[in-house]
Amino acid sequence: MIVLFFYALFLMMFLAGLLWILIPAFYGLPSIPTKPERIRKALKLVNLQPDEVLYDLGAGNGRVLLIAAREFGARAVGIEVGPVQCALIWLRAVAGGFGDRIKIRWEDYLKSDLSEADVVFIYATSKEVMKSADHLKNQMKKGSRLVSISADFPAWEPSAFDDRDLIFVYEMPPKRGNLGTYMLKNAK
Numbered sequence: 001m002i003v004l005f006f007y008a009l010f011l012m013m014f015l016a017g018l019l020w021i022l023i024p025a026f027y028g029l030p031s032i033p034t035k036p037e038r039i040r041k042a043l044k045l046v047n048l049q050p051d052e053v054l055y056d057l058g059a060g061n062g063r064v065l066l067i068a069a070r071e072f073g074a075r076a077v078g079i080e081v082g083p084v085q086c087a088l089i090w091l092r093a094v095a096g097g098f099g100d101r102i103k104i105r106w107e108d109y110l111k112s113d114l115s116e117a118d119v120v121f122i123y124a125t126s127k128e129v130m131k132s133a134d135h136l137k138n139q140m141k142k143g144s145r146l147v148s149i150s151a152d153f154p155a156w157e158p159s160a161f162d163d164r165d166l167i168f169v170y171e172m173p174p175k176r177g178n179l180g181t182y183m184l185k186n187a188k
């Protein structure tokens with residue numbers, strides 16, 4: 001009986017691990033979390049305020065949502081295609097006492113309604129960022145902000161940029177331009 005229990009447990013963990021890796025891979029974006037210090041820097045650069053609504057597109061292990069809710073007092077919504085990631089985020093939010101401030105949606109962010117967001121956070125490859133640009137432009141409300149880690153939106157001019165940690169902030173609707181036009185304007 002005990003052997004059977006451990007066998008079932010091992011099988012479930014193996015399947016969960018497989019889903020954790022395979023589903024993000026299918027969507028072209030692996031589950032690699034951003035370092036906490038980089039998240040804090042990004043949320044400061046985008047000026048996240050208490051009670052603002054932050055969306056994390058591809059929420060992974062929920063780290064961004066927890067930092068946004070716990071340290072910035074924001075309401076955080078994760079959009080995530082991985083069911084195991086969604087379950088983990090829900091557990092972490094409830095266990096951390098943030099069940100009412102953190103929500104998770106099992107969805108493809110390229111099809112998600114983002115109209116409620118004050119701030120959108122994205123950590124993706126250049127290819128995925130380019131794929132999401134039209135959807136973000138159509139969905140994000142006027143005056144909302146977008147913060148991107150590592151990859152910039154090549155047709156938009158950032159309103160803030162951190163060159164050490166490669167963090168790009170954009171105001172909606174996006175301004176035509178690019179990082180070069182931003183650098184020229186801000187050259188000392």
Ligand SMILES: C[S@@+](CC[C@H](N)C(=O)[O-])C[C@H]1O[C@@H](n2cnc3c(N)ncnc32)[C@H](O)[C@@H]1O
Pocket residue numbers: 023024027028029030031032033034056057058059060061062063064079080081082085107108109110122123124
């Ligand atoms: C690079 S991780 C980022 C995790 C988290 N945002 C962070 O910065 O720590 C990308 C996550 O996006 C998820 N993902 C990939 N494509 C997606 C899509 N189209 N819609 C929703 N989630 C997606 C993956 O499952 C993965 O967990």
